[in-house]
Amino acid sequence: MRLTRYFLPVLKENPAEAQIVSHRYMLRAGMIKQQAAGIYSWLPMGYKVLRRIEQIVHEEQARAGHISLLMPTLQPADLWRESGRYEDYGQEMLRITDRQKREMLYGPTNEEMITDIFRAHVNSYKDLPLTLYHIQWKFRDEMRPRFGVMRGREFLMKDGYNFDLTKEDALHAYNRHLVSYLRTYERMGLQAIPMRADSGPIGGDDTHEFLVLAETGESEVFYDSAVTDIRLGEREIDYDNKAQCQSVMEEFTSLYARTDETHDAALFDAIPEERRKSARGIEVGQIFYFGTKYSDPMGATVVGPDGTRTPVHMGSHGIGVSRLLGAIIEASHDDKGIIWPEGVTPFHCGIVNLKQGDEATDAACEHIYKALKLLGLDPLYDDRDERAGAKFATMDLIGLPWRITVGPRGLKNGVVELTSRRTGVSEEISAEDAVARIAAIYADI
RNA sequence: CGGAGCGUAGCGCAGCCUGGUAGCGCACCUGCUUCGGGAGCAGGGGGUCGGAGGUUCGAAUCCUCUCGCUCCGACCA
Numbered sequence: 001m002r003l004t005r006y007f008l009p010v011l012k013e014n015p016a017e018a019q020i021v022s023h024r025y026m027l028r029a030g031m032i033k034q035q036a037a038g039i040y041s042w043l044p045m046g047y048k049v050l051r052r053i054e055q056i057v058h059e060e061q062a063r064a065g066h067i068s069l070l071m072p073t074l075q076p077a078d079l080w081r082e083s084g085r086y087e088d089y090g091q092e093m094l095r096i097t098d099r100q101k102r103e104m105l106y107g108p109t110n111e112e113m114i115t116d117i118f119r120a121h122v123n124s125y126k127d128l129p130l131t132l133y134h135i136q137w138k139f140r141d142e143m144r145p146r147f148g149v150m151r152g153r154e155f156l157m158k159d160g161y162n163f164d165l166t167k168e169d170a171l172h173a174y175n176r177h178l179v180s181y182l183r184t185y186e187r188m189g190l191q192a193i194p195m196r197a198d199s200g201p202i203g204g205d206d207t208h209e210f211l212v213l214a215e216t217g218e219s220e221v222f223y224d225s226a227v228t229d230i231r232l233g234e235r236e237i238d239y240d241n242k243a244q245c246q247s248v249m250e251e252f253t254s255l256y257a258r259t260d261e262t263h264d265a266a267l268f269d270a271i272p273e274e275r276r277k278s279a280r281g282i283e284v285g286q287i288f289y290f291g292t293k294y295s296d297p298m299g300a301t302v303v304g305p306d307g308t309r310t311p312v313h314m315g316s317h318g319i320g321v322s323r324l325l326g327a328i329i330e331a332s333h334d335d336k337g338i339i340w341p342e343g344v345t346p347f348h349c350g351i352v353n354l355k356q357g358d359e360a361t362d363a364a365c366e367h368i369y370k371a372l373k374l375l376g377l378d379p380l381y382d383d384r385d386e387r388a389g390a391k392f393a394t395m396d397l398i399g400l401p402w403r404i405t406v407g408p409r410g411l412k413n414g415v416v417e418l419t420s421r422r423t424g425v426s427e428e429i430s431a432e433d434a435v436a437r438i439a440a441i442y443a444d445i
Numbered sequence: 446c447g448g449a450g451c452g453u454a455g456c457g458c459a460g461c462c463u464g465g466u467a468g469c470g471c472a473c474c475u476g477c478u479u480c481g482g483g484a485g486c487a488g489g490g491g492g493u494c495g496g497a498g499g500u501u502c503g504a505a506u507c508c509u510c511u512c513g514c515u516c517c518g519a520c521c522a
Binding site: 109390391 | 451456457458471479480481483484517518520521522
Protein backbone atom coordinates (compact mmCIF):
# COMPACT_ATOMS: atom_id res chain seq x y z
CA MET A 1 0.00 0.00 0.00
CA ARG A 2 1.16 3.49 -0.84
CA LEU A 3 0.57 5.81 2.06
CA THR A 4 -0.66 8.62 -0.19
CA ARG A 5 -3.48 6.37 -1.33
CA TYR A 6 -4.28 4.89 2.06
CA PHE A 7 -6.51 6.20 4.82
CA LEU A 8 -4.37 6.55 7.91
CA PRO A 9 -5.52 9.55 9.95
CA VAL A 10 -2.69 9.79 12.49
CA LEU A 11 -2.85 12.33 15.30
CA LYS A 12 0.15 14.27 16.45
CA GLU A 13 -1.34 15.07 19.80
CA ASN A 14 -2.80 12.84 22.45
CA PRO A 15 -6.59 12.77 22.56
CA ALA A 16 -7.74 13.95 25.96
CA GLU A 17 -10.01 11.02 26.72
CA ALA A 18 -7.42 8.29 26.36
CA GLN A 19 -5.88 7.35 29.67
CA ILE A 20 -3.91 4.24 28.88
CA VAL A 21 -1.20 3.71 26.34
CA SER A 22 -3.01 1.25 24.07
CA HIS A 23 -6.04 3.51 23.79
CA ARG A 24 -3.86 6.55 23.08
CA TYR A 25 -1.85 4.79 20.41
CA MET A 26 -4.88 3.22 18.75
CA LEU A 27 -6.43 6.67 18.42
CA ARG A 28 -3.20 8.36 17.40
CA ALA A 29 -2.30 5.69 14.87
CA GLY A 30 -5.70 6.12 13.23
CA MET A 31 -6.90 2.61 14.06
CA ILE A 32 -10.21 3.38 15.71
CA LYS A 33 -12.71 6.16 16.16
CA GLN A 34 -15.09 6.28 19.05
CA GLN A 35 -18.77 6.59 18.04
CA ALA A 36 -20.39 6.34 21.45
CA ALA A 37 -19.32 5.21 24.92
CA GLY A 38 -17.63 1.86 24.44
CA ILE A 39 -18.50 1.67 20.72
CA TYR A 40 -15.88 2.10 18.00
CA SER A 41 -15.46 2.28 14.29
CA TRP A 42 -12.47 0.30 13.07
CA LEU A 43 -10.50 2.42 10.65
CA PRO A 44 -8.51 0.64 7.92
CA MET A 45 -5.34 -0.10 9.84
CA GLY A 46 -7.15 -1.11 13.02
CA TYR A 47 -9.45 -3.30 11.00
CA LYS A 48 -6.46 -4.89 9.31
CA VAL A 49 -4.97 -5.94 12.64
CA LEU A 50 -8.36 -7.09 13.88
CA ARG A 51 -8.75 -9.35 10.85
CA ARG A 52 -5.22 -10.65 11.28
CA ILE A 53 -5.98 -11.64 14.87
CA GLU A 54 -9.23 -13.24 13.75
CA GLN A 55 -7.33 -15.20 11.14
CA ILE A 56 -4.88 -16.59 13.69
CA VAL A 57 -7.78 -17.59 15.92
CA HIS A 58 -9.48 -19.36 13.01
CA GLU A 59 -6.29 -21.16 12.02
CA GLU A 60 -5.66 -22.45 15.52
CA GLN A 61 -9.27 -23.48 16.00
CA ALA A 62 -9.14 -25.42 12.76
CA ARG A 63 -5.94 -27.10 13.93
CA ALA A 64 -7.71 -28.22 17.11
CA GLY A 65 -10.57 -29.67 15.05
CA HIS A 66 -13.17 -27.08 15.95
CA ILE A 67 -15.86 -26.08 13.46
CA SER A 68 -16.60 -22.50 12.50
CA LEU A 69 -20.13 -21.17 12.03
CA LEU A 70 -21.85 -17.81 12.50
CA MET A 71 -24.76 -16.94 14.75
CA PRO A 72 -26.57 -13.59 14.69
CA THR A 73 -25.96 -10.66 17.02
CA LEU A 74 -29.68 -10.34 17.80
CA GLN A 75 -31.39 -13.15 19.64
CA PRO A 76 -34.96 -13.85 20.72
CA ALA A 77 -35.63 -13.42 24.44
CA ASP A 78 -37.51 -16.70 24.67
CA LEU A 79 -34.33 -18.70 24.16
CA TRP A 80 -32.88 -17.05 27.22
CA ARG A 81 -36.03 -17.66 29.24
CA GLU A 82 -35.44 -21.38 28.76
CA SER A 83 -32.11 -21.26 30.55
CA GLY A 84 -33.34 -18.78 33.12
CA ARG A 85 -30.70 -16.25 32.18
CA TYR A 86 -33.09 -13.68 30.70
CA GLU A 87 -33.90 -12.62 34.22
CA ASP A 88 -30.48 -13.40 35.73
CA TYR A 89 -28.34 -11.43 33.34
CA GLY A 90 -29.48 -8.04 34.50
CA GLN A 91 -28.91 -4.58 33.11
CA GLU A 92 -25.79 -5.63 31.28
CA MET A 93 -27.94 -7.23 28.61
CA LEU A 94 -29.13 -4.84 25.95
CA ARG A 95 -32.82 -5.58 25.43
CA ILE A 96 -34.60 -4.52 22.28
CA THR A 97 -38.23 -4.65 21.22
CA ASP A 98 -38.98 -4.95 17.52
CA ARG A 99 -41.97 -3.41 15.67
CA GLN A 100 -44.12 -6.44 16.42
CA LYS A 101 -43.36 -5.95 20.11
CA ARG A 102 -41.23 -9.09 20.12
CA GLU A 103 -38.60 -9.09 22.81
CA MET A 104 -35.08 -9.41 21.49
CA LEU A 105 -31.62 -8.91 22.86
CA TYR A 106 -28.16 -8.12 21.49
CA GLY A 107 -26.25 -11.24 22.43
CA PRO A 108 -23.68 -10.95 25.21
CA THR A 109 -22.75 -14.62 24.60
CA ASN A 110 -24.30 -17.59 22.80
CA GLU A 111 -24.69 -20.64 25.05
CA GLU A 112 -28.48 -20.70 24.58
CA MET A 113 -28.39 -20.26 20.82
CA ILE A 114 -25.72 -22.87 20.19
CA THR A 115 -27.60 -25.29 22.41
CA ASP A 116 -30.71 -24.59 20.35
CA ILE A 117 -28.82 -25.39 17.16
CA PHE A 118 -27.40 -28.52 18.67
CA ARG A 119 -30.69 -29.92 19.93
CA ALA A 120 -32.35 -29.28 16.58
CA HIS A 121 -29.83 -31.29 14.62
CA VAL A 122 -27.93 -33.74 16.80
CA ASN A 123 -29.50 -36.82 18.27
CA SER A 124 -26.86 -39.51 18.48
CA TYR A 125 -23.70 -40.00 20.45
CA LYS A 126 -22.14 -40.96 17.13
CA ASP A 127 -22.13 -37.28 16.16
CA LEU A 128 -19.95 -36.45 19.15
CA PRO A 129 -17.53 -35.03 20.04
CA LEU A 130 -18.48 -31.70 18.48
CA THR A 131 -17.06 -28.25 19.05
CA LEU A 132 -18.64 -25.30 17.28
CA TYR A 133 -17.45 -21.74 17.49
CA HIS A 134 -17.90 -18.37 15.92
CA ILE A 135 -16.31 -14.95 15.95
CA GLN A 136 -19.07 -12.42 16.31
CA TRP A 137 -19.79 -9.02 17.83
CA LYS A 138 -21.15 -9.07 21.33
CA PHE A 139 -22.75 -6.37 23.38
CA ARG A 140 -22.56 -6.00 27.13
CA ASP A 141 -23.97 -2.78 28.44
CA GLU A 142 -21.16 -2.08 30.87
CA MET A 143 -21.83 0.54 33.47
CA ARG A 144 -18.55 2.06 32.73
CA PRO A 145 -16.84 1.37 29.44
CA ARG A 146 -13.24 2.53 29.42
CA PHE A 147 -9.74 2.01 28.10
CA GLY A 148 -10.79 2.01 24.46
CA VAL A 149 -11.29 -1.45 23.01
CA MET A 150 -10.13 -3.06 26.24
CA ARG A 151 -13.50 -2.54 27.84
CA GLY A 152 -15.91 -1.62 25.12
CA ARG A 153 -19.61 -2.31 25.24
CA GLU A 154 -19.55 -3.71 21.73
CA PHE A 155 -16.67 -6.12 21.29
CA LEU A 156 -15.59 -8.93 19.01
CA MET A 157 -15.29 -12.28 20.68
CA LYS A 158 -14.50 -15.78 19.61
CA ASP A 159 -16.79 -18.06 21.55
CA GLY A 160 -16.77 -21.81 21.19
CA TYR A 161 -18.90 -24.56 22.65
CA ASN A 162 -18.11 -28.22 23.02
CA PHE A 163 -20.65 -31.05 23.17
CA ASP A 164 -19.55 -34.38 24.56
CA LEU A 165 -21.13 -37.58 25.76
CA THR A 166 -19.23 -37.83 29.01
CA LYS A 167 -17.59 -35.58 31.51
CA GLU A 168 -14.26 -37.16 30.65
CA ASP A 169 -14.67 -36.24 26.98
CA ALA A 170 -15.76 -32.74 27.89
CA LEU A 171 -12.68 -32.30 30.05
CA HIS A 172 -10.57 -33.33 27.09
CA ALA A 173 -12.29 -30.58 25.13
CA TYR A 174 -11.38 -28.24 27.96
CA ASN A 175 -7.74 -29.26 27.78
CA ARG A 176 -7.75 -29.07 24.01
CA HIS A 177 -8.98 -25.51 24.20
CA LEU A 178 -6.40 -24.61 26.80
CA VAL A 179 -3.60 -25.88 24.59
CA SER A 180 -4.94 -24.31 21.41
CA TYR A 181 -5.36 -20.98 23.18
CA LEU A 182 -1.75 -21.07 24.37
CA ARG A 183 -0.63 -21.50 20.77
CA THR A 184 -3.01 -18.78 19.58
CA TYR A 185 -1.61 -16.21 22.00
CA GLU A 186 1.98 -17.18 21.37
CA ARG A 187 1.49 -16.63 17.65
CA MET A 188 0.40 -13.11 18.48
CA GLY A 189 3.60 -12.49 20.38
CA LEU A 190 1.83 -12.65 23.73
CA GLN A 191 2.41 -14.61 26.86
CA ALA A 192 -1.00 -15.35 28.32
CA ILE A 193 -0.91 -17.28 31.57
CA PRO A 194 -3.81 -19.60 32.39
CA MET A 195 -5.02 -18.80 35.89
CA ARG A 196 -7.65 -20.47 38.01
CA ALA A 197 -10.64 -18.18 38.01
CA ASP A 198 -14.24 -17.65 39.03
CA SER A 199 -16.99 -18.76 36.70
CA GLY A 200 -19.22 -15.66 36.97
CA PRO A 201 -22.60 -15.67 35.24
CA ILE A 202 -21.62 -18.41 32.74
CA GLY A 203 -21.56 -20.88 35.61
CA GLY A 204 -19.58 -24.06 35.95
CA ASP A 205 -17.02 -25.94 37.95
CA ASP A 206 -13.77 -25.72 36.06
CA THR A 207 -12.53 -22.50 34.58
CA HIS A 208 -9.29 -20.81 33.72
CA GLU A 209 -8.71 -17.26 32.57
CA PHE A 210 -5.81 -16.32 30.32
CA LEU A 211 -4.01 -13.27 31.59
CA VAL A 212 -1.46 -11.08 29.85
CA LEU A 213 0.71 -9.36 32.41
CA ALA A 214 0.55 -5.58 32.06
CA GLU A 215 0.63 -2.68 34.48
CA THR A 216 -2.65 -1.37 33.16
CA GLY A 217 -4.44 -4.70 33.59
CA GLU A 218 -7.73 -4.61 35.42
CA SER A 219 -7.20 -7.84 37.34
CA GLU A 220 -4.86 -8.36 40.23
CA VAL A 221 -2.97 -11.61 39.81
CA PHE A 222 -0.73 -13.75 41.99
CA TYR A 223 1.66 -16.29 40.53
CA ASP A 224 4.77 -18.36 40.85
CA SER A 225 7.33 -16.64 38.60
CA ALA A 226 8.29 -20.06 37.22
CA VAL A 227 5.08 -20.04 35.12
CA THR A 228 6.45 -17.25 33.00
CA ASP A 229 9.29 -19.52 31.88
CA ILE A 230 6.99 -22.05 30.24
CA ARG A 231 6.35 -21.82 26.51
CA LEU A 232 4.42 -24.06 24.21
CA GLY A 233 6.84 -23.19 21.42
CA GLU A 234 7.00 -25.28 18.31
CA ARG A 235 6.18 -28.61 19.88
CA GLU A 236 3.84 -30.88 17.91
CA ILE A 237 0.42 -31.29 19.44
CA ASP A 238 -2.01 -34.04 18.54
CA TYR A 239 -5.28 -32.51 19.64
CA ASP A 240 -7.00 -35.89 19.63
CA ASN A 241 -4.45 -37.26 22.06
CA LYS A 242 -6.11 -36.98 25.45
CA ALA A 243 -3.00 -37.81 27.42
CA GLN A 244 -0.89 -35.25 25.63
CA CYS A 245 -3.43 -32.43 26.02
CA GLN A 246 -3.85 -33.39 29.66
CA SER A 247 -0.13 -33.27 30.28
CA VAL A 248 0.28 -29.88 28.62
CA MET A 249 -2.65 -28.59 30.65
CA GLU A 250 -1.01 -29.86 33.83
CA GLU A 251 2.34 -28.39 32.86
CA PHE A 252 0.78 -24.95 32.48
CA THR A 253 -1.62 -25.04 35.40
CA SER A 254 0.10 -26.89 38.21
CA LEU A 255 2.19 -23.94 39.33
CA TYR A 256 0.37 -21.35 41.39
CA ALA A 257 -1.31 -18.70 39.22
CA ARG A 258 -4.58 -17.13 40.28
CA THR A 259 -6.59 -13.96 40.00
CA ASP A 260 -7.66 -12.09 43.13
CA GLU A 261 -11.06 -13.83 42.89
CA THR A 262 -9.60 -17.22 43.70
CA HIS A 263 -6.40 -16.17 45.42
CA ASP A 264 -5.43 -18.37 48.36
CA ALA A 265 -2.92 -16.65 50.62
CA ALA A 266 -1.85 -19.87 52.34
CA LEU A 267 -1.00 -21.63 49.08
CA PHE A 268 0.68 -18.50 47.76
CA ASP A 269 2.88 -18.17 50.82
CA ALA A 270 4.09 -21.72 50.32
CA ILE A 271 5.90 -20.61 47.15
CA PRO A 272 9.59 -19.76 47.67
CA GLU A 273 9.67 -16.04 48.35
CA GLU A 274 11.81 -15.06 45.37
CA ARG A 275 9.29 -16.67 43.01
CA ARG A 276 6.21 -15.13 44.66
CA LYS A 277 4.87 -12.45 42.33
CA SER A 278 1.85 -10.23 42.35
CA ALA A 279 1.07 -8.09 39.37
CA ARG A 280 -1.74 -6.89 37.16
CA GLY A 281 -3.11 -8.68 34.14
CA ILE A 282 -5.41 -8.24 31.16
CA GLU A 283 -7.88 -11.04 30.68
CA VAL A 284 -7.80 -12.12 27.04
CA GLY A 285 -9.69 -15.40 27.25
CA GLN A 286 -11.48 -17.85 29.45
CA ILE A 287 -12.43 -21.51 29.25
CA PHE A 288 -15.23 -23.26 31.14
CA TYR A 289 -16.51 -26.73 31.74
CA PHE A 290 -20.08 -26.52 33.00
CA GLY A 291 -21.49 -30.01 32.48
CA THR A 292 -25.21 -30.09 31.78
CA LYS A 293 -26.06 -26.60 33.00
CA TYR A 294 -27.61 -25.66 29.65
CA SER A 295 -28.18 -29.02 28.00
CA ASP A 296 -30.39 -30.23 30.84
CA PRO A 297 -32.95 -27.37 31.01
CA MET A 298 -32.86 -26.87 27.24
CA GLY A 299 -33.17 -30.51 26.31
CA ALA A 300 -29.89 -30.93 24.42
CA THR A 301 -29.64 -34.71 24.60
CA VAL A 302 -28.27 -37.57 22.58
CA VAL A 303 -29.10 -41.24 22.46
CA GLY A 304 -26.16 -43.16 23.86
CA PRO A 305 -24.84 -46.60 22.88
CA ASP A 306 -27.17 -48.14 25.44
CA GLY A 307 -30.23 -46.57 23.80
CA THR A 308 -30.98 -44.08 26.56
CA ARG A 309 -31.17 -40.33 26.04
CA THR A 310 -28.79 -38.23 28.15
CA PRO A 311 -27.97 -34.53 28.30
CA VAL A 312 -24.61 -33.70 26.74
CA HIS A 313 -21.67 -32.35 28.69
CA MET A 314 -20.70 -28.89 27.58
CA GLY A 315 -18.15 -26.20 28.01
CA SER A 316 -17.63 -22.80 26.53
CA HIS A 317 -14.46 -21.01 25.59
CA GLY A 318 -13.87 -17.40 24.73
CA ILE A 319 -11.17 -15.18 23.31
CA GLY A 320 -11.58 -11.42 23.45
CA VAL A 321 -10.58 -10.70 19.87
CA SER A 322 -11.00 -6.92 19.85
CA ARG A 323 -9.56 -6.64 23.33
CA LEU A 324 -6.43 -8.44 22.12
CA LEU A 325 -5.41 -5.39 20.10
CA GLY A 326 -5.27 -3.38 23.29
CA ALA A 327 -3.52 -6.16 25.16
CA ILE A 328 -0.88 -6.58 22.47
CA ILE A 329 -0.15 -2.85 22.46
CA GLU A 330 0.00 -2.74 26.25
CA ALA A 331 2.52 -5.56 26.12
CA SER A 332 4.51 -4.20 23.18
CA HIS A 333 5.18 -0.49 22.81
CA ASP A 334 7.64 2.24 23.70
CA ASP A 335 7.42 6.00 24.11
CA LYS A 336 7.34 6.52 20.35
CA GLY A 337 4.46 4.20 19.59
CA ILE A 338 3.32 0.68 18.97
CA ILE A 339 5.68 -2.22 18.27
CA TRP A 340 3.69 -4.90 16.44
CA PRO A 341 4.79 -8.50 16.77
CA GLU A 342 5.36 -9.96 13.30
CA GLY A 343 2.39 -12.28 13.75
CA VAL A 344 -0.21 -9.52 13.82
CA THR A 345 1.41 -6.53 12.13
CA PRO A 346 -0.89 -4.66 9.73
CA PHE A 347 1.93 -4.36 7.16
CA HIS A 348 5.02 -6.52 6.98
CA CYS A 349 7.36 -3.58 6.73
CA GLY A 350 7.49 0.11 6.01
CA ILE A 351 9.43 1.77 3.22
CA VAL A 352 10.57 5.29 3.95
CA ASN A 353 11.58 7.44 0.99
CA LEU A 354 13.76 10.16 2.45
CA LYS A 355 13.66 12.34 -0.64
CA GLN A 356 10.37 12.03 -2.42
CA GLY A 357 10.68 13.36 -5.94
CA ASP A 358 14.36 12.48 -6.27
CA GLU A 359 14.64 10.25 -9.29
CA ALA A 360 17.05 7.74 -7.80
CA THR A 361 15.34 7.34 -4.42
CA ASP A 362 11.87 7.17 -6.00
CA ALA A 363 13.07 4.45 -8.37
CA ALA A 364 14.76 2.49 -5.59
CA CYS A 365 11.65 2.66 -3.39
CA GLU A 366 9.42 1.54 -6.26
CA HIS A 367 11.75 -1.34 -6.93
CA ILE A 368 11.73 -2.50 -3.31
CA TYR A 369 7.97 -2.02 -3.03
CA LYS A 370 7.27 -4.10 -6.11
CA ALA A 371 9.79 -6.78 -5.19
CA LEU A 372 8.13 -7.26 -1.79
CA LYS A 373 4.67 -7.39 -3.35
CA LEU A 374 5.86 -10.01 -5.83
CA LEU A 375 6.92 -12.16 -2.89
CA GLY A 376 3.39 -11.96 -1.51
CA LEU A 377 4.35 -9.48 1.20
CA ASP A 378 2.38 -6.42 2.18
CA PRO A 379 4.60 -3.36 2.60
CA LEU A 380 3.51 0.18 3.45
CA TYR A 381 5.41 2.66 1.30
CA ASP A 382 5.51 6.16 2.76
CA ASP A 383 5.53 8.07 -0.51
CA ARG A 384 4.27 11.33 0.99
CA ASP A 385 6.15 14.52 0.25
CA GLU A 386 7.13 14.88 3.89
CA ARG A 387 10.36 15.48 5.68
CA ALA A 388 12.34 12.58 7.04
CA GLY A 389 11.44 13.35 10.63
CA ALA A 390 7.73 13.25 9.97
CA LYS A 391 8.02 9.95 8.13
CA PHE A 392 10.08 8.35 10.88
CA ALA A 393 7.67 9.58 13.53
CA THR A 394 4.70 8.10 11.65
CA MET A 395 6.45 4.76 11.16
CA ASP A 396 7.45 4.60 14.81
CA LEU A 397 3.91 5.45 15.91
CA ILE A 398 2.16 2.85 13.78
CA GLY A 399 4.73 0.30 14.85
CA LEU A 400 5.58 -1.77 11.77
CA PRO A 401 8.25 -4.19 12.98
CA TRP A 402 10.64 -3.52 10.08
CA ARG A 403 11.54 -0.40 8.18
CA ILE A 404 13.52 0.00 4.99
CA THR A 405 14.90 3.52 4.73
CA VAL A 406 15.95 4.75 1.31
CA GLY A 407 17.90 7.96 0.90
CA PRO A 408 20.28 9.51 -1.64
CA ARG A 409 23.20 9.23 0.74
CA GLY A 410 22.93 5.46 1.07
CA LEU A 411 22.06 4.90 -2.56
CA LYS A 412 25.38 6.47 -3.59
CA ASN A 413 27.02 3.55 -1.82
CA GLY A 414 24.47 1.06 -3.08
CA VAL A 415 22.79 0.51 0.29
CA VAL A 416 19.53 1.05 2.07
CA GLU A 417 18.87 0.81 5.78
CA LEU A 418 16.96 -2.06 7.40
CA THR A 419 15.80 -1.17 10.90
CA SER A 420 14.11 -3.23 13.58
CA ARG A 421 11.40 -1.28 15.33
CA ARG A 422 11.84 -3.38 18.45
CA THR A 423 15.60 -3.06 18.90
CA GLY A 424 16.21 0.10 16.89
CA VAL A 425 19.20 -1.61 15.33
CA SER A 426 19.93 -0.60 11.72
CA GLU A 427 21.95 -2.35 9.07
CA GLU A 428 23.16 -0.94 5.80
CA ILE A 429 22.62 -3.54 3.11
CA SER A 430 21.70 -3.69 -0.53
CA ALA A 431 18.06 -3.31 -1.54
CA GLU A 432 18.03 -6.93 -2.72
CA ASP A 433 19.33 -8.15 0.61
CA ALA A 434 16.78 -6.06 2.48
CA VAL A 435 13.95 -7.61 0.48
CA ALA A 436 15.37 -11.07 1.05
CA ARG A 437 15.69 -10.45 4.77
CA ILE A 438 12.07 -9.33 5.09
CA ALA A 439 10.95 -12.38 3.14
CA ALA A 440 13.00 -14.66 5.40
CA ILE A 441 11.62 -13.08 8.55
CA TYR A 442 8.05 -13.77 7.47
CA ALA A 443 8.71 -17.12 5.85
CA ASP A 444 7.60 -19.10 8.89
CA ILE A 445 5.12 -16.76 10.53
C1' C B 446 -25.63 3.39 39.62
C1' G B 447 -22.94 6.74 43.70
C1' G B 448 -19.07 10.68 43.54
C1' A B 449 -16.23 14.37 40.47
C1' G B 450 -15.49 16.92 35.96
C1' C B 451 -15.81 18.37 30.84
C1' G B 452 -18.58 19.77 26.02
C1' U B 453 -15.73 26.45 22.10
C1' A B 454 -12.68 24.70 14.15
C1' G B 455 -10.43 17.85 12.48
C1' C B 456 -7.04 17.44 17.29
C1' G B 457 -5.16 19.98 21.85
C1' C B 458 -6.72 24.26 24.46
C1' A B 459 -7.72 29.80 26.09
C1' G B 460 -11.88 33.06 26.64
C1' C B 461 -16.69 32.24 31.06
C1' C B 462 -15.53 34.43 37.42
C1' U B 463 -16.44 40.44 36.08
C1' G B 464 -22.24 39.65 29.49
C1' G B 465 -20.63 43.79 24.32
C1' U B 466 -21.11 39.21 19.01
C1' A B 467 -14.80 34.25 19.26
C1' G B 468 -9.03 33.39 19.79
C1' C B 469 -4.14 30.44 20.12
C1' G B 470 -1.10 26.00 18.74
C1' C B 471 -1.20 21.76 15.59
C1' A B 472 -3.62 19.98 11.18
C1' C B 473 -5.64 21.77 6.20
C1' C B 474 -5.06 25.07 1.32
C1' U B 475 -1.54 28.55 -1.81
C1' G B 476 3.44 30.42 -2.69
C1' C B 477 8.68 30.66 -1.70
C1' U B 478 12.79 28.66 0.93
C1' U B 479 14.06 24.11 3.22
C1' C B 480 14.80 18.66 3.26
C1' G B 481 18.57 11.79 7.36
C1' G B 482 14.18 12.31 13.36
C1' G B 483 7.24 15.74 13.70
C1' A B 484 10.97 22.81 9.24
C1' G B 485 10.76 28.51 8.36
C1' C B 486 8.38 32.80 6.34
C1' A B 487 4.10 35.01 3.96
C1' G B 488 -0.92 34.56 2.72
C1' G B 489 -5.72 31.81 3.19
C1' G B 490 -10.15 28.69 4.42
C1' G B 491 -12.93 26.58 8.38
C1' G B 492 -16.69 27.31 14.43
C1' U B 493 -25.32 28.98 14.66
C1' C B 494 -19.38 28.08 21.35
C1' G B 495 -23.50 20.11 22.54
C1' G B 496 -29.10 21.13 22.41
C1' A B 497 -33.69 23.63 24.17
C1' G B 498 -35.83 27.34 27.01
C1' G B 499 -35.18 31.74 30.07
C1' U B 500 -32.98 36.63 32.02
C1' U B 501 -31.07 40.97 29.29
C1' C B 502 -30.85 46.37 24.76
C1' G B 503 -27.21 42.40 24.11
C1' A B 504 -25.42 35.52 26.16
C1' A B 505 -19.75 31.17 24.65
C1' U B 506 -20.14 33.93 29.35
C1' C B 507 -25.75 34.35 34.00
C1' C B 508 -30.24 30.84 35.25
C1' U B 509 -33.25 26.23 34.29
C1' C B 510 -33.81 21.78 31.82
C1' U B 511 -31.73 18.23 28.63
C1' C B 512 -28.20 15.25 25.72
C1' G B 513 -23.30 13.47 25.26
C1' C B 514 -18.44 12.26 26.93
C1' U B 515 -14.44 11.45 30.61
C1' C B 516 -12.34 10.22 35.41
C1' C B 517 -12.71 7.61 40.62
C1' G B 518 -15.76 3.62 42.85
C1' A B 519 -19.01 -0.87 42.69
C1' C B 520 -19.70 -4.57 38.12
C1' C B 521 -17.36 -7.09 33.80
C1' A B 522 -14.55 -11.05 27.52
